[in-house]
Amino acid sequence: MPGFSSGGVGGGVGGPASTPPRPFRPSRYVPVSAAALFLVGSTTLFFCFTCPWLSDYLSAVIPFYIAVVFLFTLANFCMATFMDPGVFPRAEEDEDKEDDFRAPLYKTVEIRGIQVRMKWCSTCRFYRPPRCSHCSVCDNCVEDFDHHCPWVNNCIGRRNYRYFFLFLLSLTTHIVNVFGFGLVFVLHHREQLDTAHAAVTMAVMCVAGLFFVPVAGLTGFHMVLVARGRTTNEQVTGKFRGGVNPFTNGCVKNISHMLCSSQAPRYVGRLRGPQKAEVQPPFLRPALTEAQLEAKVLDNGLQNDRHSNRSKSSLEQLESQSADVEPPPPPKPELRYPGLPRADTEESSLLTVAPPTPSMYKYRPAFNSPSKNHTAHAHPNKMMMMMRGESLDTPSPSILQSSRQPGYRSEPSSLDGAAAPGRGAGPRRGGGGGGERGEGPGGPVVGVHVGGVAAGGVSGYSLAGRSYTSYPSSLVLSAGGSYASSVRTAHTPHSALPTLQSEGTTDTSYKSLANQTPRNGSLSYDSLPTPSESPEFESAAHELSPPKPPPHCGFHAAAGAAVSPPPMGGAGGPLQGYTSPFLSAQIAQQREGQLFQGSASFSSPHRAYLRAVSPTPPSSGPPETHQLLQHSKDSAPWSPRASPPSFFPSSPPSSSSPRARSLEPPVSPPPRGPSLGKSQSYGAEAAGAGQPKGRPAGPGVPGGGPRAPQSTSRPGSSNHAISKPGGGVKKVTGVGGTTYEISV
Amino acid sequence: MATEFHNLQELRHSASLVNKVFVQRDYSEGTTCKFQTKFPSELESRVERTLFEETVKTLNNFYAEAEKIGAHSYLEACVACSTAYLVFLCMETRYEKVLKKIAKYIQEQNEKVYAPRGLLITDPIDRGMRVIEISIYEDRGSSGSSSASSSTSGSTAR
Numbered sequence: 001m002p003g004f005s006s007g008g009v010g011g012g013v014g015g016p017a018s019t020p021p022r023p024f025r026p027s028r029y030v031p032v033s034a035a036a037l038f039l040v041g042s043t044t045l046f047f048c049f050t051c052p053w054l055s056d057y058l059s060a061v062i063p064f065y066i067a068v069v070f071l072f073t074l075a076n077f078c079m080a081t082f083m084d085p086g087v088f089p090r091a092e093e094d095e096d097k098e099d100d101f102r103a104p105l106y107k108t109v110e111i112r113g114i115q116v117r118m119k120w121c122s123t124c125r126f127y128r129p130p131r132c133s134h135c136s137v138c139d140n141c142v143e144d145f146d147h148h149c150p151w152v153n154n155c156i157g158r159r160n161y162r163y164f165f166l167f168l169l170s171l172t173t174h175i176v177n178v179f180g181f182g183l184v185f186v187l188h189h190r191e192q193l194d195t196a197h198a199a200v201t202m203a204v205m206c207v208a209g210l211f212f213v214p215v216a217g218l219t220g221f222h223m224v225l226v227a228r229g230r231t232t233n234e235q236v237t238g239k240f241r242g243g244v245n246p247f248t249n250g251c252v253k254n255i256s257h258m259l260c261s262s263q264a265p266r267y268v269g270r271l272r273g274p275q276k277a278e279v280q281p282p283f284l285r286p287a288l289t290e291a292q293l294e295a296k297v298l299d300n301g302l303q304n305d306r307h308s309n310r311s312k313s314s315l316e317q318l319e320s321q322s323a324d325v326e327p328p329p330p331p332k333p334e335l336r337y338p339g340l341p342r343a344d345t346e347e348s349s350l351l352t353v354a355p356p357t358p359s360m361y362k363y364r365p366a367f368n369s370p371s372k373n374h375t376a377h378a379h380p381n382k383m384m385m386m387m388r389g390e391s392l393d394t395p396s397p398s399i400l401q402s403s404r405q406p407g408y409r410s411e412p413s414s415l416d417g418a419a420a421p422g423r424g425a426g427p428r429r430g431g432g433g434g435g436e437r438g439e440g441p442g443g444p445v446v447g448v449h450v451g452g453v454a455a456g457g458v459s460g461y462s463l464a465g466r467s468y469t470s471y472p473s474s475l476v477l478s479a480g481g482s483y484a485s486s487v488r489t490a491h492t493p494h495s496a497l498p499t500l501q502s503e504g505t506t507d508t509s510y511k512s513l514a515n516q517t518p519r520n521g522s523l524s525y526d527s528l529p530t531p532s533e534s535p536e537f538e539s540a541a542h543e544l545s546p547p548k549p550p551p552h553c554g555f556h557a558a559a560g561a562a563v564s565p566p567p568m569g570g571a572g573g574p575l576q577g578y579t580s581p582f583l584s585a586q587i588a589q590q591r592e593g594q595l596f597q598g599s600a601s602f603s604s605p606h607r608a609y610l611r612a613v614s615p616t617p618p619s620s621g622p623p624e625t626h627q628l629l630q631h632s633k634d635s636a637p638w639s640p641r642a643s644p645p646s647f648f649p650s651s652p653p654s655s656s657s658p659r660a661r662s663l664e665p666p667v668s669p670p671p672r673g674p675s676l677g678k679s680q681s682y683g684a685e686a687a688g689a690g691q692p693k694g695r696p697a698g699p700g701v702p703g704g705g706p707r708a709p710q711s712t713s714r715p716g717s718s719n720h721a722i723s724k725p726g727g728g729v730k731k732v733t734g735v736g737g738t739t740y741e742i743s744v
Numbered sequence: 745m746a747t748e749f750h751n752l753q754e755l756r757h758s759a760s761l762v763n764k765v766f767v768q769r770d771y772s773e774g775t776t777c778k779f780q781t782k783f784p785s786e787l788e789s790r791v792e793r794t795l796f797e798e799t800v801k802t803l804n805n806f807y808a809e810a811e812k813i814g815a816h817s818y819l820e821a822c823v824a825c826s827t828a829y830l831v832f833l834c835m836e837t838r839y840e841k842v843l844k845k846i847a848k849y850i851q852e853q854n855e856k857v858y859a860p861r862g863l864l865i866t867d868p869i870d871r872g873m874r875v876i877e878i879s880i881y882e883d884r885g886s887s888g889s890s891s892a893s894s895s896t897s898g899s900t901a902r
Contacts, residue, residue, distance in 0.1 A: 075828035088872040094764050095875065109771045116771070126874060130771055143872075144775070166825075247774060260821040261813050262838040267872040276864055277854035279759045281883035283862035286792045 028137070032081065032153035039077065039171075042207050043070050046178050049200040050185045057188070066177050073174045076167035077152065084266045085157030086143035091126040111246040131247060133233055143264075147232040156232075159264045165226065168219040175215060179208040229254040758884035759862060767800065767876040777807035779868070779876055790880060791861050799853050799865070800876070803846065810842035843869055 051063040096103075107118045107127050118127040121134050124141045128134065133145035135155045144158035156164045182205040189198045225235055229248025234240060248254060765787060770780040781800045783793045816838055823831050850867050858865055858878075866877040 071828060072825075079829055088874070089870075091871070091874075094877075095766060095871075111771050111774060126872075129769065129874060130775055163829075249774075256813055260818045262810060262817050262820060263824075263832070263840075265837075265839050265843055265869065267869065270869065277851065277859040279859045279862055279864055279881045281759050281862065281881075283759075283790075283881070283883065284860050285789060286861075 028150075028153055031150040035151045036077070038207060038211070039073070042204050043174070043178065045200050046182065046204050049197045050182055050204070053185060053188075053197070054181055058184075062181065066174075066181065069170060069174050069177055073167060073170040076163045076170055079163035080149070080156065080160050080167050081152040081154050083154075083160040083163060084268065085145075085155040085161075086159040086264060087138070087140040087155075087157075087266075087268050088124060088126070088129075088132065088143060089268045090124050093125075096125045114244055114246040116246065131231060131234075143267075144231060145233050147236075159266065162258055165222055165258065168215065168222055172212070172216050172219045175208045175212045179205055179212065182208065226254055226258050227251045759881040760884040761879055762882040763880040765878040765880065767878065769874060770804075776811055777873055778804050784878070786880065787863070787878065790863055791858065795857055799857070802849065803868075803876070806842055806846045806849065810839045 047063065047067070051066070054062045103120060105120050107120075108115050109118055109130065110116070111130060116130045118130060120126075121128050121141050123134060123139065126141075128141055129143065131144045132141050134141045135145065135148050137148045138155050140155070142155045142157035144161065146156040146161055146164075148155045149164065152164070152167075154160070182201045185201050186193070186198060186205065189195070189201075192198055193202070222232075225232060228235075228240075228251075229245055230240060234245075239245075249257065763786060765784045767779050767782075767784065770778045779800050781797050781804075783796055787796060820838060846869075847867055850865055854865055862881040862883070864879040864881070866879065868874070868876050871877055
């Protein structure tokens, strides 16, 4: 039981994936013990000293009523304390076959049309489902994580939120009862206040009065949360500020779901099921016709095209343009399952084939780069994004060749039912190619190809391929405009990767980095000032200021792709920190464009990279992160801030994830590339949105300009070049004080 | 000839785990439990698409039934409240009942459909309801080369 696990018992229950034992920390039990003591002690005193008189003087029903309320409070308190909040068991090794450091840190999924980011949990080894968060106190990922409550010494999550809420309600009622009836007693014993009974009653009243204010406040707060369908985590991190909450079903339904839904099952500590069926050869095989085989090559069985891969359009274009493609390298032998392509992992199934060398994805030199590329190409169904350890050195040809693959550019296909629409589209993975190109010194050259192609808002692949090895850990990769890939820079030290997330793309930030710094941000009240990993949602719209004309026309990615900056979108309104975490599709697309801009070239120390100069210094942690993300979005690849002063000057360590700021949704959906389809993917949208002016969504700097000043405070609003440090380099201030240099 | 029989018998009992496919959750409609019905490419040559989709759709229906909020769930909530949740000690919740049905269904599907094809489905509840894990087995007797080549060719074909 999470509530009272102690010593080595914590991980004992359940199967192999249960949590490891945690050290015994007595200090954790102080608040819960105090709470229990006050509750039980005060009520007992009340019953002993006040209730006899009440039953005599008023009615016998009163103590009975008070007792019922008290028992109800106690029951809920116990349930909230001892019930498993919805802990996810650790993922088994097989789910994450690929090396951590090569996997993107984020995956995007679309929920009711809103892009939601799922972050890789390095401790639990899976991508956190929406609304899930990792509690650092309990060291577990919790489903529908609300907060960690020290007063019950337990996380509040999906399974026990109802009991926690009822505990608050009943406790408030109980406090009111005790105070009220104690007051009646005292008023009737004004002349006998020196008696023990009156003194005790007054003491109990004091305790009750003291606790009434915070408890009632918390109760009111949670009433509002339930009505709005939010969790504390989401509320405090401002995920839906000004945005749309995809998890709400309306006030009445939210309440009924919270109170009356069937008790969710626990995931850890379950009894093993019945014996598995025995698998013995010979095995039946379905007949495969030629047509099926051929179709197999072209179509990944994507059934729902809703998400038509954001970056598809750009990918398609890229593919069409790629003239020469090198043959894919031989597949790397599967470590765990010899003879199998490495892409067959959970993550790979989630992600489209990754580009061979997207600089954004690689944080470290990939060990398996050749195979990665190969697998990327080999599996059209896979996301184009190379998640893990794509070799950074993959030359542009790999990109081109990836473009041939009918891969998915972004992962959404596996993530959501819709899956990247582009999946099935034959050799359309130009976007993937684009992404792949991230690596390698030939970035700019490569970028040209990619940029041009990535009109469709391919998720952000950095235009200028730069080997990741040169990236500092805190590199921020923003996919170039048309590349919608979510760029998550690995920001290991801060565990906040300000990666922008393009639709359905896994962030480039790497799991490896995330795994290095296990940030289990649990949003306990104690840690409210520095929310941990919460902002997984990209608050796109709000944070972005109204569309601004691309500050620098020079938003030309090194690749030379001219990406029209995504329209700032309908002014989401000034947003601080994380505003609406959920991006509308349009925003996502815009962001993709921006991401593309800010991608890979991050490692490039040269001016060639566009950087948006952020006009406003980040006001707080999350905003900074957002700003950073926006920066990345706005700017084309920019030199890593890390090398100079930390890129995110004030990003608080706990604020984890560099959640991409929400992009402003464009006022009207921008015209999309053909491959965009209906899903509002970042990539596509970004590409499309990025070009209200009709500029082709080039990779690289699509939205750099308009996006740059997305923070609410856009002092400089500048997407304009602030200075010209070098020859032909414009400086643009992005959100959060980041300066972007744009080569003109 | 006796040697051949011997080899066949050996082959008969060899099936080695070759790969695992993970069917992810479909979050397009929110956090309700639903799995993607997209047919994984790795299973192209192993099982018919319709069978797979049928399995996943049935599972999705089960989960929808478990999470449905209706008269049954209201009643359960009221009873639980009124007994100070002590009823959970004796009675099974609706969700647990459906999970048992699901486990039975998966067992049956494994026996009838998937095991004969060298596949095994793992109950998603064992993975925290995040994925449906499908293990792919190969005939060890047919030697790893064939499986490797098939997988390689399959991958290139993709």
